[in-house]
Amino acid sequence: MTYRQRLEVIRVRYHYQCGYCGVAEHEIGSFLEIDHFRPKIAGGTDDLDNLVYCCSTCNRTKNVFWSENELNRLLHPILDNVSAHIYEQEDGFLSPLTPLGAFHVERLRLNRPALLILRQKRLQEQRMREAVPQIQSEVNSLLQQILEEERLSIELKEKIMRLLERMLKMLREQE
Ligand SMILES: [Zn+2]
Secondary structure (H helix, E strand, C coil): CCHHHHHHHHHHHCCCECCCCCCEHHHHCCCCEEEECCCHHHCCCCCHHHEEEECHHHHHHHCCCCCCCCCCCCCCCCCCCHHHCEEECCCCCEEECCHHHHHHHHHCCCCCHHHHHHHHHHHHHHHHHHHHHHHHHHHHHHHHHHHHHHHHHHHHHHHHHHHHHHHHHHHHHHC
16 A cells, blocks of 8 residues: 555544544644554554554644553544543533543643634534524524414404404495
8 A cells, every 4th residue: 555545544534633633634734644543663564453643732732642551541532432431511622531541631732722622613613513503493484473464464454354344334324
């Protein structure tokens, strides 16, 4: 497989996002990099499972770190169940659920200010996406109510007209 082909496979496998911090290509306007999860100098291979699609900041922050110690190793974005170790709070802050999660967040500096801003922006966009259809449907229902009330009001006016006509007719007949 050529480098280019391998890059394509990894981009798709990681949904065009950094495996560590989640920043997407379209959010930074460029391709990301390929990280060797287990660095080559620590015996890492070019196996697909050892290649992580990764932004340059995470790549530089991680550098050639390697540990197999269960308390201070990094989580593999695909082979580990990351969400069992880390939880994203309402404000975009990543909160560890386990000591391993805490080490991972700390070692990769996953709460760096730029990432907090990005996650808050995403949460805001998500809230907006959810709120807009809800508001639209509420407005539609209110418009429907107005139409219904207008129809009723026309009916009542017609009823009044009929009554007045009847009264006029009776008055004329009496003359
Ligand atoms: Zn990253």
